[in-house]
Amino acid sequence: MLKDFTPKLSAALALALLSACGTVNLAGVVHNDNHSGIPVQDARTVLQHVSIANSRDVIIRLKNPADLNRVSALVQASSVDQLSGSAGIYKLRIPDDRSLLQSMDVLKASGQVEYAEPNPSFSLPGFQIQQTPVQPDDPRYGQQWNIKSSKVDLAWGLTTGNAGITVAVIDSGVDPNHPDLVDHLLPLEDIYNEEKGSDIYRNALTSDVINFGGRDGNGHGTHVTGIIAASMNNGIGVAGVAGGGIKILPIKATDYAGNTDAATLTAAFQRAIDKNAKVINISIGGPASKSTQALVDVIRLALQRNIPIVSATGNESDRSHGVVSPITVPAAYSGVIGVGAHTEFDRVASYSNGGAEIDIVAPGGGGRSAALREGQQIWSTWPTYNTFEFFAKRVTSTSYASTSGTSMACPHVTGVVALMLSREPNLTPAQIRSRLITTADDIGVPGFDEDSGYGKLNAYRALKWTEHDAHD
Numbered sequence: 440m441l442k443d444f445t446p447k448l449s450a451a452l453a454l455a456l457l458s459a460c461g462t463v464n465l466a467g468v469v470h471n472d473n474h475s476g477i478p479v480q481d482a483r484t485v486l487q488h489v490s491i492a493n494s495r496d497v498i499i500r501l502k503n504p505a506d507l508n509r510v511s512a513l514v515q516a517s518s519v520d521q522l523s524g525s526a527g528i529y530k531l532r533i534p535d536d537r538s539l540l541q542s543m544d545v546l547k548a549s550g551q552v553e554y555a556e557p558n559p560s561f562s563l564p565g566f567q568i569q570q571t572p573v574q575p576d577d578p579r580y581g582q583q584w585n586i587k588s589s590k591v592d593l594a595w596g597l598t599t600g601n602a603g604i605t606v607a608v609i610d611s612g613v614d615p616n617h618p619d620l621v622d623h624l625l626p627l628e629d630i631y632n633e634e635k636g637s638d639i640y641r642n643a644l645t646s647d648v649i650n651f652g653g654r655d656g657n658g659h660g661t662h663v664t665g666i667i668a669a670s671m672n673n674g675i676g677v678a679g680v681a682g683g684g685i686k687i688l689p690i691k692a693t694d695y696a697g698n699t700d701a702a703t704l705t706a707a708f709q710r711a712i713d714k715n716a717k718v719i720n721i722s723i724g725g726p727a728s729k730s731t732q733a734l735v736d737v738i739r740l741a742l743q744r745n746i747p748i749v750s751a752t753g754n755e756s757d758r759s760h761g762v763v764s765p766i767t768v769p770a771a772y773s774g775v776i777g778v779g780a781h782t783e784f785d786r787v788a789s790y791s792n793g794g795a796e797i798d799i800v801a802p803g804g805g806g807r808s809a810a811l812r813e814g815q816q817i818w819s820t821w822p823t824y825n826t827f828e829f830f831a832k833r834v835t836s837t838s839y840a841s842t843s844g845t846s847m848a849c850p851h852v853t854g855v856v857a858l859m860l861s862r863e864p865n866l867t868p869a870q871i872r873s874r875l876i877t878t879a880d881d882i883g884v885p886g887f888d889e890d891s892g893y894g895k896l897n898a899y900r901a902l903k904w905t906e907h908d909a910h911d
């Protein structure tokens with residue numbers, strides 16, 4: 440983070456560290472008689488530098504140390520630490536359900552404290568180690584421009600994923616025996632079969648009858664799963680964003696043609712909750728006119744259970760002709776992380792839907808617009824057996840395939856969320872969303888825009904960042 444400091448801020452940090460070492464009276468620095476000349480910041484400014492671990496802390500200086508119990512009771516402090524007995528400085532822990540800013544206001548209004556302030560983070564200067572990209576041995580890694588574009592190769596220097604993190608993928612299923620996935624797969628949950636019956640392809644002309652029950656008859660789900668968790672450094676195929684660890688819970692919710700309904704999706708979300716998923720990827724969407732209360736309710740339940748949900752914004756746009764379609768549901772729902780697609784040239788993909796609900800863009804690849812040169816698609820795993828495409832069009836499966844869409848962008852973000860949770864398992868959905876958008880690299884119109892949201896995914900910054908802006 441130090442490379443982001445301006446020289447002026449570095450000087451401020453050095454002075455503050457000196458003061459902590461006793462060269463300048465610490466109480467003086469934070470008091471009105473300010474020896475350092477550095478103004479004491481207001482609470483909202485300081486809050487931007489508070490780590491999640493410290494986000495419940497308030498530092499107070501009592502006018503009269505005898506008031507400690509009465510003052511801590513004002514904010515129902517769950518713990519009290521004495522920092523300086525002679526100066527009367529204490530650290531109070533504020534319960535999770537109370538606003539930090541309001542608690543500080545209550546303390547100040549009591550007239551019993553000199554001040555009440557947050558607990559910002561400091562770090563040793565000069566210890567910023569330049570991260571070097573991790574280069575896995577997977578033979579197709581050279582084709583994975585998307586990994587480098589999202590700075591996932593830098594993030595891998597911090598973590599490649601923890602096996603304790605389960606990622607639910609609600610999709611067309613997965614190839615349960617794919618050699619580049621099998622190490623990360625939990626048993627497939629066939630919600631489609633439970634709700635709709637068997638997933639059987641029949642071709643009257645050829646008399647082919649193929650049962651895709653318990654596996655992916657389409658290829659979409661296997662591709663999405665590989666982007667998140669294809670095994671890295673195993674000498675075959677591709678490397679997934681969180682391909683060094685994590686577990687995938689494949690939830691089959693569509694038939695071989697990719698069709699499903701709101702009830703099946705509702706049951707799929709509930710299964711993800713019941714199976715203790717830590718994050719849910721849903722690269723499935725429909726127009727807002729298909730939104731149902733049951734889907735809204737079960738998604739709200741997942742968020743309440745601390746499970747972030749990442750969803751694709753949809754591919755109905757044709758930006759080369761000025762057509763931008765609205766964001767599909769569930770990506771458009773409040774609290775769901777809505778992901779659009781960018782190309783290898785860092786432009787929003789022609790097909791990528793936009794609107795006020797978009798949060799971020801990630802690599803979705805090009806190749807869908809005849810009018811635009813949008814560059815390469817996204818390589819990932821594909822079923823090792825023939826999908827319905829073979830029986831319908833004689834397209835043979837090849838174990839790996841490249842394709843493009845917001846469906847491919849979405850699992851990049853999910854993979855990064857899984858990496859974040861591997862390091863910080865207690866992050867809430869709101870904190871994760873906040874972290875992702877705060878650390879995204881702005882593209883297009885400066886600041887938030889309805890085409891790219893807050894910008895393009897930067898996995899390394901999302902993992903390095905230990906500060907957030909969602910305290911209240």
Ligand SMILES: [Ca+2]
Pocket residue numbers: 577619669670671672673674675676677678
């Ligand atoms: Ca591999």
Ligand SMILES: [Ca+2]
Pocket residue numbers: 881882883884885886887888891892893894
């Ligand atoms: Ca922008």
